[in-house]
Amino acid sequence: MKTTTLTPISENPKQPQQRQTAKDIIAANIHSLIEQLEAGHSEALTAYLDAMSRFHHYSFGNILEIARQRPTATRVAGFYAWTQLGRKVKKGEKGIRILAPIVGTKRKKDEEAEKDINRQNTRVLIGFRNAYVFDVEQTEGAELPALREITGTVGENRDRLISFIEGQGIELSLSEKIAPALGMSYGGKIVILPGQSEAEEFSTLVHELAHEMLHKAERRAATTKVVRETEAEAIAFVIGKAVGLETGSASADYIQLYQGNASLLAESLEVIQQTSGIILAALQPASAEQAATPDAEREKGGLMRTNLGILKHAGS
Numbered sequence: 388m389k390t391t392t393l394t395p396i397s398e399n400p401k402q403p404q405q406r407q408t409a410k411d412i413i414a415a416n417i418h419s420l421i422e423q424l425e426a427g428h429s430e431a432l433t434a435y436l437d438a439m440s441r442f443h444h445y446s447f448g449n450i451l452e453i454a455r456q457r458p459t460a461t462r463v464a465g466f467y468a469w470t471q472l473g474r475k476v477k478k479g480e481k482g483i484r485i486l487a488p489i490v491g492t493k494r495k496k497d498e499e500a501e502k503d504i505n506r507q508n509t510r511v512l513i514g515f516r517n518a519y520v521f522d523v524e525q526t527e528g529a530e531l532p533a534l535r536e537i538t539g540t541v542g543e544n545r546d547r548l549i550s551f552i553e554g555q556g557i558e559l560s561l562s563e564k565i566a567p568a569l570g571m572s573y574g575g576k577i578v579i580l581p582g583q584s585e586a587e588e589f590s591t592l593v594h595e596l597a598h599e600m601l602h603k604a605e606r607r608a609a610t611t612k613v614v615r616e617t618e619a620e621a622i623a624f625v626i627g628k629a630v631g632l633e634t635g636s637a638s639a640d641y642i643q644l645y646q647g648n649a650s651l652l653a654e655s656l657e658v659i660q661q662t663s664g665i666i667l668a669a670l671q672p673a674s675a676e677q678a679a680t681p682d683a684e685r686e687k688g689g690l691m692r693t694n695l696g697i698l699k700h701a702g703s
Contacts, residue, residue, distance in 0.1 A: 409667045413660050416625040423639035424649040432640040434532035441468050449485040456483045460522040461566045473529030482519025489513045537586040539632035544670050545589055551669035557599055572598035586632050590623045597622040600662055617647035618655045625663040
């Protein structure tokens with residue numbers, strides 16, 4: 388899969404790469420992401436979806452049961468399902484009790500069966516039985532495929548990003564309750580799952596900030612979840628690459644997981660470019676801003692003015 392290598396935002400304004408404008412960085416990174424999306428599902432995404440297909444979907448009642456018995460649970464499955472994934476339950480671990488449906492077959496009456504000879508019997512819910520599942524922390528063995536693998540260091544960009552977020556009146560907090568989600572945006576508040584690597588946390592923050600800037604006001608009603616996730620993750624990709632993170636196909640995998648594609652990304656290019664420009668401007672070190680050319684200053688100012696309405700909505 389072809390990717391575009393970019394020079395990250397530098398702390399030293401004397402280096403030649405500082406001549407690269409925010410517009411150039413954004414355009415190159417978006418082009419790279421489109422190439423990945425057009426290349427199709429990566430092996431990482433395929434493995435992830437295959438593993439997830441082996442997990443059961445739980446009812447609301449069972450989700451509450453899991454949370455009550457093991458509040459820290461993130462990914463649960465039955466004994467057999469873990470075995471199929473190459474893992475085994477650790478000795479002495481206690482299962483999490485849930486209710487599994489008991490489904491039986493009810494034969495139709497003769498006169499009803501004659502009306503539809505292709506459907507003689509119907510499946511009916513007879514009752515429920517106790518079943519047990521185990522959290523991933525209760526198991527050991529083969530590593531589960533990871534959807535997002537982002538590495539690298541962000542330096543002072545993390546502090547600048549947090550300052551920008553707080554400057555928009557957005558509250559930041561950490562909580563394990565949002566697991567397995569890495570981050571959540573609530574309109575004026577961003578919650579991040581603790582324990583992420585530096586690179587993952589930075590990418591998650593940008594993703595949720597994009598939601599705050601774009602999807603918590605009037606525009607939300609005019610978009611679908613697929614569009615919103617595509618836009619947010621595209622912005623996270625652009626900014627991550629700009630600061631030097633190694634993202635691999637993580638963002639493309641994420642977008643494809645939500646059924647997003649290159650044409651959908653192209654339709655949102657303008658808003659992605661504008662929003663990425665605002666965030667990149669906020670991450671520029673003070674020394675670089677002082678050394679910026681008049682053209683660069685006008686470009687940054689134009690981006691800020693274009694998105695003034697978006698930023699006002701972020702704090703609402």
